[in-house]
Amino acid sequence: MRALVIEDDDVLRQHIVDVLTQNGFAVDAAANGTDGRFMAEEYPTDVAIIDLGLPETPGIDIIRHARAAGREFPILILTARDGWQNKVEGLEAGADDYLVKPFHKEELLARLRALLRRSGGWAQAVLVSGPVALDTSAHTVAVDGQQVELTSYEFRVLEYLLTHAGKVISKTQLHEHLYAEDAERDSNVIEVFIRRLRSKLDPDGTLSPIATLRGAGYRWDLPRPNAE
Incomplete structure (x- = not known):
């Protein structure tokens, strides 16, 4: 998943970036x-963390402009203010949740994961689809109860496809949502990750969890019994 962090405090911003990257x-x-x-307004983003007290353009204005531009990704606002009016103003501008500074990294991660699950229509931290179970908190994957070892990027690809189960996801979308803006991208790497996932999740070829739509992309095809 790709996150956007907008925070003017250099130490806090880097701390959040480090926590999310890890x-x-x-x-x-x-x-x-x-x-x-x-x-x-311009970057492909899955979730945003926006401080309300920003220089140049206030966080509230960023949220309003993003929503007016049709950006629908979930937004978590950060505020050092305890007044309920600021929280309400942020939520009414289009934010989805808030976190008051200072905060624990565990709460930040839990809130972000909950926002991402809800945006994909999932109710629980463990995404269950057919015999596949992906735990978004523990970063584990199991098939029929048996743990499957995935690399970090294989997990990211699977999580994105599973979160958006039933939707066609292009290779470009996967690239954009797996890598930050300044990262170098190999045009063939997504195909490699998909091939590895198929081999690890479906070694005997009976599940066919990931469909390839020629010229369009990939789609997670197993059912979602615990979706909302």
């Missing part, structure tokens, strides 16, 4: 409201 996110970051607004 937990499997690709991260873009901005230190001011002007850059943040551009990224929020």
Whole structure:
């Protein structure tokens, strides 16, 4: 998943970036409201963390402009203010949740994962589809109860496809949501990850969990019994 962090405090911003990177996110970051607004409107983003008290362009304005531009990714606002009015203003501008500074990294991760699950129509931390179970918190995958060892990027590809089960996802989309803006990208790497996932999840070829739609992309095809 690809996260956008807009926070003017250098130490806090880097801390958030480090926490998210260590937990499997690709991260873009901005230190001011002007850059943040551009990224929020233009970058492919799965979830955004936006501080309300930003220089140049306030966080509230970034949220309003992003929503007006049709950006639907979930937004978690950060605020050092305890007043309920600020939280309400942020939510009414289009944010989905809030976190008051200072906060524990575990709570930040839990809230982000919950937002991502809900945006994909999932109710639980463990995404169950057919015999496949992906635990978004523990970063584990099992098939028929047997653990399957995946690399970090294989897990990211599977999580994205499973979160958006039933939807056609192009290779370009997968690239954009797996890597930060300044990352180098190999045009063949997604095909390699898909091939590995098929081999590990479906070694005997009986499940066919990932369909290839020629010229369009990939689709997770197993049922979603615990989706909302």
